Amino acid sequence: MSEEKTIAATEKEIVEEFSLFDSWDDKYEYIIDLGKKLPPLEDRFKINENKVKGCQSTVWLASDFREGKVFFKADSDAMIVKGLISMLIRVLSGHTPDEILSDKLDFIREIGMTTHLAQTRSNGLLSMVKQMKHFALAYKIKNGSITEYEHGRTENKSN
Amino acid sequence: MMPSSTIQKAQTLDVIAIRKQFPVLNREVKGRPLVYLDNAATSQKPQAVIDALLDYYTNYNANIHRGIHTLAEEATAAFEETRDAVQRFIHAPAREEIIFTRGTTESINLVAYTWGRKNIKSGDEIIISTLEHHSNIVPWQILCEEKNAILKIIPINDNGELMMDEYKQLLGPKTKLVSIAHASNALGSINPVKQIIEWAHAAGSLVLVDGAQSTVHLDIDVQDMDCDFFAFSAHKLYGPTGTGILYGKKHILEDMPVFLGGGEMIKEVTFAKTTYNDLPYKFEAGTPNIADVIAFKTALQFIEDVGKEKIRKHEQDLLVYATAQLEQIPGLRIIGRAKEKVSLISFVIDKAHPQDIGILLDNRGIAVRTGHHCAEPLMKCYHIPGTIRASFAVYNTREEVDELTGGLRKAIKMLS
Ligand SMILES: Cc1ncc(COP(=O)(O)O)c(C=O)c1O
Numbered sequence: 001m002s003e004e005k006t007i008a009a010t011e012k013e014i015v016e017e018f019s020l021f022d023s024w025d026d027k028y029e030y031i032i033d034l035g036k037k038l039p040p041l042e043d044r045f046k047i048n049e050n051k052v053k054g055c056q057s058t059v060w061l062a063s064d065f066r067e068g069k070v071f072f073k074a075d076s077d078a079m080i081v082k083g084l085i086s087m088l089i090r091v092l093s094g095h096t097p098d099e100i101l102s103d104k105l106d107f108i109r110e111i112g113m114t115t116h117l118a119q120t121r122s123n124g125l126l127s128m129v130k131q132m133k134h135f136a137l138a139y140k141i142k143n144g145s146i147t148e149y150e151h152g153r154t155e156n157k158s159n
Numbered sequence: 160m161m162p163s164s165t166i167q168k169a170q171t172l173d174v175i176a177i178r179k180q181f182p183v184l185n186r187e188v189k190g191r192p193l194v195y196l197d198n199a200a201t202s203q204k205p206q207a208v209i210d211a212l213l214d215y216y217t218n219y220n221a222n223i224h225r226g227i228h229t230l231a232e233e234a235t236a237a238f239e240e241t242r243d244a245v246q247r248f249i250h251a252p253a254r255e256e257i258i259f260t261r262g263t264t265e266s267i268n269l270v271a272y273t274w275g276r277k278n279i280k281s282g283d284e285i286i287i288s289t290l291e292h293h294s295n296i297v298p299w300q301i302l303c304e305e306k307n308a309i310l311k312i313i314p315i316n317d318n319g320e321l322m323m324d325e326y327k328q329l330l331g332p333k334t335k336l337v338s339i340a341h342a343s344n345a346l347g348s349i350n351p352v353k354q355i356i357e358w359a360h361a362a363g364s365l366v367l368v369d370g371a372q373s374t375v376h377l378d379i380d381v382q383d384m385d386c387d388f389f390a391f392s393a394h395k396l397y398g399p400t401g402t403g404i405l406y407g408k409k410h411i412l413e414d415m416p417v418f419l420g421g422g423e424m425i426k427e428v429t430f431a432k433t434t435y436n437d438l439p440y441k442f443e444a445g446t447p448n449i450a451d452v453i454a455f456k457t458a459l460q461f462i463e464d465v466g467k468e469k470i471r472k473h474e475q476d477l478l479v480y481a482t483a484q485l486e487q488i489p490g491l492r493i494i495g496r497a498k499e500k501v502s503l504i505s506f507v508i509d510k511a512h513p514q515d516i517g518i519l520l521d522n523r524g525i526a527v528r529t530g531h532h533c534a535e536p537l538m539k540c541y542h543i544p545g546t547i548r549a550s551f552a553v554y555n556t557r558e559e560v561d562e563l564t565g566g567l568r569k570a571i572k573m574l575s
Contacts, residue, residue: 016203024189024522029573032515055546056514056530077544078512079574 007099010091011107018111027112028080035082038089040077052127057081059128063135069094070136074128080126083111084125092132097140101133172473177465178554180205191524194559198390199344199372199503199550200528201394205461208398211213211454223229224423238449241456242439248459249389250380252504253407255438258412262292263371263404266390267338269405269442270367273297273415275336281307284333286364288313288321289540290343290350293533295369299338309333315540319346319495323354330362337366341373345458345532345546347478347503349373356385365411371395375552376474378467378503381406397552398458399451406443412438419444437443470553477551481560503550505532508567511574513547519570525563 005013021027045062052059057078065072072093076082091107092100108114165518178184179202195203215237221230223238246254260266275298279285285299289312303310311334330337330548337359342349356366367388370379374391381389388411407415417424417435421444426434435441462470476571481504485491490509508516519528530545531538538545549563 025573028519028522057512058544078514080515099219 004094007091007103011105011110014087014091014107015110024112031083031087031113032079034086035076035079035084038075038086040081041073042061045073046075050111052131059085059125061128061135063132063139065139065143070097070100070139072132072135079102085128088129088132092101096135097143100136101140105129127147160419172465172469172553174473174554174556178556180207180461181554182206182209184554188524188526189522190460194523194562196549196551196555196559197526197565198518198526198552198555199395199548201400202375202397202552203554204399205459207461208454208532211457212399212450215450215453218500220450223449224440234432234449234453237453237456238447241452241459244456245404248379248463249374249404249406250382252382252405253409256406256409256412258405258407258439258442259452260303260390260403260405261401261448262392262394263369263390264403266388266403267294267367267403268298268368269418270388270390270407271302273418273442274365274411275299275306277416278302279306279308279335282333283308283335284306284311284329284331286311286313286329286334286337286339286359288324288339288350289315289320290319290340290346290348291338291534291536292340292344292369292371293535294371294572295338295340295536296536299336308335312536313339315348315537317496318348319343319348320497321348321350326355327358330358334359334362334364337364338369339366340369340371341532342376342501343495343497344372344503345537345548346497346505347372347500347550348495348497349377349499349501352384352386356438360385372501372503375462376471387411393451393455393458396455396458398455401448401450402451402455407469409438412442416444417444421445423447432534465553468497473553474551474555477555477557477560478502478504480557481549481551481563484564484566486561488564488571490571494541494543502552503548505546505548507543507546508571511571513545516547516567516570519573520563520566523562523566523569525566527563 015072016028021030041062042058049064050060052061056077058080059074059076061072061074072089074085074089076085167419183203185195219230219233221234222395223231223235225231237529242254242257244442245257251257260269279302285297285303287295287310299310302308312327313329314322316322337354337355339350339355341352352368359366365387365389368384368386370389376397387408391404394400424436424441424444424570426436478500482493485493485504485506492507494505507513513529517527520527528548
């Protein structure tokens with residue numbers, strides 16, 4: 001899709017945005033702001049099946065597959081994680097499974113947020129990235145036989 | 160007569176001199192001096208402890224209890240000196256009652272897997288409390304499941320204190336063991352263990368005290384307490400990781416089946432039958448954590464040199480000061496208001512996830528713990544996913560408490 005940005009271009013854009021900040025406080029303020037602006041996930045998606053288990057904060061991730069591309073929606077009960085998620089969605093959402101699977105998310109290191117991907121943080125971000133790639137892989141495998149497929153189930157509202 | 164200034168000095172702690180003994184306190188985190196308030200997770204180590212580790216590896220590294228050469232003798236002597244030091248530190252009647260483990264967790268598991276396997280029968284009851292760390296819950300759940308025994312839980316009141324009347328009701332002829340934290344790692348509450356033990360013994364039950372959070376703060380006298388088992392970890396007492404203690408009354412330990420089989424714990428091995436070594440070696444199979452055990456003696460020496468009474472006064476001052484300062488922050492709620500607390504404070508902040516607060520404090524060089532503190536049942540009881548916990552040690556200062564409250568105000572502002 002020539003009119004759309006590549007993953008690499010979006011990553012470059014984010015790295016440039018972060019280069020404007022000279023203090024950690026500014027970076028976090030920006031991330032928190034992104035978190036606040038991320039549209040909340042509708043309650044019907046906030047179900048156990050969509051939970052990405054992190055140790056301290058909860059992340060919900062839902063995805064769907066349209067015209068060969070994967071679209072993500074997500075939410076978290078913690079604001080900084082939400083901001084980081086918002087960046088991941090901005091980078092990965094709307095791309096093909098192959099593009100998503102081959103991306104190394106180098107921008108996270110470049111903006112100095114690697115610690116949030118470290119296992120020790122257990123904040124769900126690492127699991128979140130893994131889950132996004134799992135979805136992409138699943139769609140890739142199913143692609144060909146199924147073109148429209150919504151993952152991230154919705155809750156059966158019985159009451 | 161001593162001049163009053165001298166008396167004053169003898170009673171208060173020279174925190175500047177103490178801080179100089181902890182090299183890590185010199186470092187910066189995110190461009191600011193480290194403010195380490197995660198002491199309940201593990202305390203920092205004084206230079207003398209680090210030196211003791213280095214000295215062992217540099218000068219007399221050898222396996223113990225085996226060789227007849229000089230290095231082995233020196234290492235064995237140093238290792239056994241720690242046993243004597245621990246015995247004195249917790250006032251155990253005999254040195255054979257001190258068993259080295261990897262930590263509190265292994266100490267508790269040792270009792271569950273040996274004493275528990277032998278003595279717990281179907282329908283028996285084990286009592287723990289809502290306040291317990293997972294390591295004083297899960298071993299008993301495993302045992303109860305295996306033996307078809309029943310786990311009973313002492314509830315807590317809103318302040319985070321055990322409900323002793325309810326405890327009394329739980330005790331009965333089927334109670335075989337009460338396993339209880341001396342102090343809660345998540346709330347700080349100090350439990351009335353003497354009373355708990357007295358009532359348990361009257362009901363014919365044994366008592367294990369989890370001293371992971373109390374041993375560094377309180378005077379421990381296992382004889383006065385009259386507990387049957389006492390477990391703690393060296394790394395929370397300015398000592399190395401990977402070393403813990405299980406104290407047990409001699410006649411109970413003697414009657415217990417062995418835990419791990421291997422070298423060191425045997426008397427004689429033939430393929431027909433193996434006879435086991437005497438206490439404490441019966442429970443110390445294989446090559447132990449020699450270096451860390453040896454260095455633990457230096458950590459105990461550090462505590463004794465400063466003086467437990469002085470340390471407690473200092474830490475209690477920090478607790479009272481920090482409580483007062485934190486209470487002034489709008490939207491902050493302290494979780495755990497027991498009358499008697501060790502020097503840690505758990506709290507939550509309205510509309511801010513503990514994890515966000517933790518990240519933003521770290522961003523200012525302030526280390527606290529956030530999360531459920533390995534006490535998920537307790538968090539459920541308060542209907543919260545977790546707390547922020549600041550825990551104080553001998554080297555912390557009021558200025559650091561001010562850093563914490565300043566950092567919190569800033570974090571709250573950023574998040575709102
Ligand atoms: C009350 C309590 N019990 C047990 C433990 C487990 O200690 P360790 O991890 O050293 O085995 C801890 C450690 O946090 C604790 O606070």
